Amino acid sequence: MYLNIEKKKPNFIIIILDTLRASNLSIYGYKKKTTPFLSSLLKNCYLYKNAYSPATWTLPAHISILTGLYPSQHKVLHSNEMIDENIVTLPQFLKNFGYISKMYTSNPWLDEKNGFPIKFDNTYKFWDLYSDEKKFLFFLSITNKIYNKIRSKLYFRGYFDKGAKRLLEKIKRDLAEQSKPFFFLINFNETHSLYSPPKSSKHNFTENLPDKTIERISSFCNLEKYFLFSNNYKYKFPSEDELVILEDLYNEEILYTDQVLRKLWKIFYDSNIFENTIVFITSDHGESIGDHGFLTHEFSAYNKIIKVPLLIFFKNNSRRVIDSNIDTTTIFPTIIHNLIGDEKKIQEFCINHQSLFSNEFNNLSFSEFLKPIISEKNLKKLVGGVLKNEYLLKNKQKVIIKNRFKFIYNSIISDELYDLRIDPSELNNLGKIEKYKNLINNLKKEIITTLGDFKNLDYDSGYEKPELSSPLKSLGYL
Ligand SMILES: [Zn+2]
Secondary structure, three states, X not given: OOOOOOOOOOEEEXXXXXXXXXXHOHHHOOOOOOOHHHHHHHHHOEEEEEEEOOEOOHHHHHHHHHHOOOHHHHOXXXXXXXXXXXXXXXXXXXXXXXXXXXXXXXXXXXXXXXXXXXXXXXEEEOOOOHHHHHXXXXXXXXXXXXXXXXXXXXXXXXXXXXXXXXXXXXXXXXXXXXXXXXXXXXXXXXXXXXXXXXXXXXXXXXXXXXXXXHHHHHHHHHHHHHHHHOOOOOOOOOOHHHHHHHHHHHHHHHHHHHHHHHHHHHHHHHOOHHHOEEEEEEOOOOOEEOHHHOEEXXXXXXXXXXXXXXXEEOOOOOOEEEEEEEEHHHHHHHHHHOOOOOXXXXXXXXXXXXXXXXXXXXXXXXXXXXXXXXXHHHHHHHXXXXXXXXXXHHOOEEEEEEOOEEEEEEOOOOOEEEEOOOOOOOOXXXXXXXXXXXXXXXXXXXXXXXXXXXXXXXXXXXXXXXXXXXXXXXXXXX
């Protein structure tokens, strides 16, 4: 279907709510009211119930959204890896149609300085909350040490968000003076660890939890590498009770994000942009909060990490709920479909040319975990020599979700098959059961046809980067 927007050249906005797993949103049936605003929008949007991210972490996932390609196709598996010049990116494609492209980023991986390879006409960065704080705490900046200590205390008391407030102000100013057709990529990083809900959502699910406890439990996310790889007995994985609190802190960040979206929608309405704009809301990946023994979003591709929200809004849209498996590489062809009507031409630009406005879907998604964020050398340095569970660092995964089945093709450990219809938590691996042998062989073939085998790429074990910039360190990347 070619979307009938009155004026030609609709504006496009992709909102990426970083690290947001679908399972914790009330719009996807979660029992706690984490998304009252999004719920109120449901009657006027397209909601994709089974949407997947093609990658498990920020950088490759954003590149996939901006190119319509899977990680093993665009090959940007870590920072400072260049994108092939023959690959079409959304900002570049839209420039040919007279668009201006702007990236509003709250995540330091999306920064040229940290090796993000796709260029926008303008990039605005919002993770540096220090610039506001500095004004506020200027008189206290006696030494960096004292300053940082105070900052961290205030952070866990809910005084700051991760950039959303300032991002909203910037969008409001920009929309007021926008003349050309535009493409905005907006990344909100509020649901990324460390979870430190700002005051307006704080204690909504955690009631009277003291700030010290919030800080202690939230900091578990920074200890994930120790839990997984250290042989030191003092690193004990969080208890069930602690995980419940950790998840509720995450829920409060979701609720805060929902409040931010309410404000953003007001800006959109005040600027009258819905007359001629298509807005996508999605995430780059989800989050593990103890699920399968993991925290954050590395080393596994279970659904808590790859299943993400996906919604589309535009003028006069009616409610539509799509059950088919779909992944976020489809945003790229959807935008291209709306500029070029000719199906053949579209295929020149897109390998995967399924539009989200189609009437039929192929019920198929792919996802990949090909390179960990931390290198083996840095990890060994961090946890002190010999690693337990070393296979987690070296194992690569290629995933297909087709109809009710999810197959994980592992490079080192045994392959896994789950029947998501009866086992949505992926607890019962059917990979060794004889009657599924044919199905597994077919799914493996399909993976290899689309994504290639493990030997087709030059895989390092981790990425060797001597020094990460301090914004990345602040997100827990070591
Ligand atoms: Zn991310």
